[in-house]
Amino acid sequence: MSETRSEQVLRVDAYPTHEVGGYRVRAGKPFPFGANVVPGGVSFSVFSDQATSMTLVIYKRGEPEPMAELEFPEEFRTGSVFAMTVFGLDHENIEYGYRADGPYDPVTGHRFDARQVLSDPYARLIAGRDVWGVEPDRSRGYQYRSRVCLQDFDWADDTPLGIPAEDLVVYEAHVRGFTRHPNSGVTAPGTFAGLREKIPYLKELGVNCIELLPVFEFDESDNPRSNPETGEKLFDYWGYNTVSFFAPKAGYAATGRYGMQGDEFRTLIKDLHAAGIEVILDVVFNHTAEGNEQGPTISFKGLDNATYYMLTPEGYYFNFSGTGNTVNCNHPVVRNFVLDCLRHWVADYHIDGFRFDLAAILGRSLDGTPLPNPPLLELLAYDPVLRHTKLIAEAWDAGGLYEVGNFPAYGRWAEWNGKYRDTVRRFLKGDPGVTGELATRIAGSPDLYSSRGTAASVNFLTAHDGFSLADLVSYNDKHNEANGEGNNDGANDNNSWNCGAEGPTDDPDINALRTRQMKNALAILLTSQGIPMLLSGDEVGRTQQGNNNTYCQDNELSWFDWDQVDDNAELLRFTREMIAFRKRHRELRSTSHPTGRVRENLGLPDISWHGERAWQPDWSAESRLVAVARCGAGDDDVVYVAMNSHWESHDLELPALPGGRSWHLFADTGAEAPHDIRTPGTEPELDNAGKYLIGPRSVVILVGRTNDPDAFDTP
Numbered sequence: 074m075s076e077t078r079s080e081q082v083l084r085v086d087a088y089p090t091h092e093v094g095g096y097r098v099r100a101g102k103p104f105p106f107g108a109n110v111v112p113g114g115v116s117f118s119v120f121s122d123q124a125t126s127m128t129l130v131i132y133k134r135g136e137p138e139p140m141a142e143l144e145f146p147e148e149f150r151t152g153s154v155f156a157m158t159v160f161g162l163d164h165e166n167i168e169y170g171y172r173a174d175g176p177y178d179p180v181t182g183h184r185f186d187a188r189q190v191l192s193d194p195y196a197r198l199i200a201g202r203d204v205w206g207v208e209p210d211r212s213r214g215y216q217y218r219s220r221v222c223l224q225d226f227d228w229a230d231d232t233p234l235g236i237p238a239e240d241l242v243v244y245e246a247h248v249r250g251f252t253r254h255p256n257s258g259v260t261a262p263g264t265f266a267g268l269r270e271k272i273p274y275l276k277e278l279g280v281n282c283i284e285l286l287p288v289f290e291f292d293e294s295d296n297p298r299s300n301p302e303t304g305e306k307l308f309d310y311w312g313y314n315t316v317s318f319f320a321p322k323a324g325y326a327a328t329g330r331y332g333m334q335g336d337e338f339r340t341l342i343k344d345l346h347a348a349g350i351e352v353i354l355d356v357v358f359n360h361t362a363e364g365n366e367q368g369p370t371i372s373f374k375g376l377d378n379a380t381y382y383m384l385t386p387e388g389y390y391f392n393f394s395g396t397g398n399t400v401n402c403n404h405p406v407v408r409n410f411v412l413d414c415l416r417h418w419v420a421d422y423h424i425d426g427f428r429f430d431l432a433a434i435l436g437r438s439l440d441g442t443p444l445p446n447p448p449l450l451e452l453l454a455y456d457p458v459l460r461h462t463k464l465i466a467e468a469w470d471a472g473g474l475y476e477v478g479n480f481p482a483y484g485r486w487a488e489w490n491g492k493y494r495d496t497v498r499r500f501l502k503g504d505p506g507v508t509g510e511l512a513t514r515i516a517g518s519p520d521l522y523s524s525r526g527t528a529a530s531v532n533f534l535t536a537h538d539g540f541s542l543a544d545l546v547s548y549n550d551k552h553n554e555a556n557g558e559g560n561n562d563g564a565n566d567n568n569s570w571n572c573g574a575e576g577p578t579d580d581p582d583i584n585a586l587r588t589r590q591m592k593n594a595l596a597i598l599l600t601s602q603g604i605p606m607l608l609s610g611d612e613v614g615r616t617q618q619g620n621n622n623t624y625c626q627d628n629e630l631s632w633f634d635w636d637q638v639d640d641n642a643e644l645l646r647f648t649r650e651m652i653a654f655r656k657r658h659r660e661l662r663s664t665s666h667p668t669g670r671v672r673e674n675l676g677l678p679d680i681s682w683h684g685e686r687a688w689q690p691d692w693s694a695e696s697r698l699v700a701v702a703r704c705g706a707g708d709d710d711v712v713y714v715a716m717n718s719h720w721e722s723h724d725l726e727l728p729a730l731p732g733g734r735s736w737h738l739f740a741d742t743g744a745e746a747p748h749d750i751r752t753p754g755t756e757p758e759l760d761n762a763g764k765y766l767i768g769p770r771s772v773v774i775l776v777g778r779t780n781d782p783d784a785f786d787t788p
């Protein structure tokens with residue numbers, strides 16, 4: 074009896090009502106969008122407000138010509154959604170797309186062209202760029218083919234880690250670049266699987282969050298330029314021109330040619346979680362790969378151009394992204410698209426957070442005007458699926474909207490702190506008049522985030538977009554000639570300093586100074602309040618040879634050189650110990666901005682500032698020396714960090730310590746390795762407790778504790 078009832082229930086949605094093009098079909102369900110396997114068939118659902126008709130185009134996998142074209146019957150349209158279930162499809166061996174017919178009138182925003190086959194915006198897999206760098210057959214009419222995806226991955230007991238934001242140490246990395254170098258030693262270089270083999274390296278380094286440059290499907294071959302020096306083809310290496318927002322990039326998977334990129338990526342995430350490392354995705358909702366009027370039609374342009382893009386009254390594309398078009402993020406339909414996309418990555422891939430490229434655009438209205446209460450940002454902040462997901466904004470855009478410190482946060486959003494980057498870089502150079510703002514930045518930028526706490530500030534000195542750390546101390550100017558744009562691309566205001574010679578040099582004094590400057594940068598970054606972010610390879614001095622915009626360089630300019638792990642073991646060790654030090658000292662990770670209030674436990678303020686004389690900081694314009702002491706609420710160590718960007722040494726008078734504590738030396742970047750840094754907990758006591766000579770352009774870190782290193786440890 075129960076079996077009969079079950080079969081009856083199953084058949085309710087499983088019988089065809091129509092026949093179209095020789096296929097048995099019935100009206101599908103409008104939601105969810107995309108192609109979804111249902112009993113007996115596949116349900117296809119796609120939105121278009123202005124299309125007069127819609128046709129489903131089905132291919133056998135890899136075949137150039139369609140095996141079927143099925144026009145949606147008018148009665149299969151609900152509102153502006155076309156939905157149809159097709160029975161009897163071998164869903165693992167088909168590819169599909171749509172032809173949308175309607176008006177072609179660019180002035181009113183409509184660009185329908187039924188001759189083109191369009192990708193499904195909600196496609197979970199894309200075929201056509203299955204192996205990185207393989208030149209596609211551009212004579213084929215349909216380049217980015219949507220595929221049906223099963224959701225049968227076994228996550229076992231994996232769940233998002235939920236690491237408190239203030240405890241994160243973020244590591245920004247490129248999936249391909251991390252292991253593509255021939256010396257990476259992995260079995261599948263340049264792939265999700267290759268990165269998975271390097272998890273032990275990440276764990277030993279001590280980072281607990283990896284932020285991946287875009288992994289949504291993009292076309293690395295769409296860059297028409299060549300290297301003017303070598304003639305070699307240039308790529309869209311970084312991947313910020315998204316082709317499909319729900320699909321992981323097949324070319325990043327060793328199994329992409331078999332359509333297994335989803336499971337390969339999930340396996341990577343699952344193993345990163347098992348190692349205690351969260352995964353944040355760099356996502357790009359400000360523009361797409363379709364570009365402006367001259368760009369290709371891939372999906373949105375042909376399905377409903379006027380809905381998905383911001384358009385001028387004349388029908389041209391607003392360009393707040395600097396890449397030709399701007400997604401109409403606060404249109405209600407597009408808001409839901411973004412929300413559905415992020416929910417997909419959290420629910421189906423267990424992603425822990427997102428960094429939004431040019432996020433200021435997400436706060437613009439349909440005509441580009443900044444909104445006081447952007448509905449998309451509010452929606453993302455309060456969405457139940459994303460409720461515990463980390464949201465990080467790049468709080469500016471190419472249209473001149475700069476919202477660092479003012480990004481609509483709703484108590485949820487953090488920001489890349491560009492002011493932190495610029496201030497610390499200027500201090501490291503030795504610019505005058507910086508110490509006052511430096512103090513504000515390393516204290517968690519309370520001028521920007523007073524009501525949001527220190528974790529609203531993602532502190533960084535380098536990122537994919539700009540100089541690497543080694544180049545920051547080796548070049549005064551950018552050297553982007555290899556990009557084929559006449560060195561006109563990339564930022565000009567780098568606040569870099571070459572330490573006395575432009576580029577590589579054999580001068581040992583200059584090279585020693587560069588190493589010290591990199592250590593200074595890492596020491597300041599990892600003792601600042603806020604979330605620190607490292608650029609992959611900075612820990613071993615990776616160079617881009619002065620190129621500060623390697624978006625198109627799929628070569629050793631961009632790849633992680635694993636020989637440097639041994640060649641620059643000194644800098645790697647310094648970075649590891651600095652990360653371990655940060656983890657050991659809770660006061661560096663406080664969520665609250667310090668106030669200067671005296672802690673009753675030790676009789677010291679939670680933060681105090683010092684100069685050459687204890688308790689007497691010098692905030693004058695010519696000052697290039699400042700020291701900060703932090704004191705936690707419990708029995709933690711007192712941490713003292715002195716930063717000297719002056720080219721001369723200075724005698725420091727150290728503040729007195731209460732309660733039987735004395736100063737112990739953790740790091741002195743002016744000292745030769747291995748005495749430049751200690752393993753946390755093994756710091757030797759200073760011989761002269763009251764004074765310390767800080768060398769030129771150096772950072773010194775002391776801990777005030779008892780001689781029992783375990784007495785006041787913070788887990």
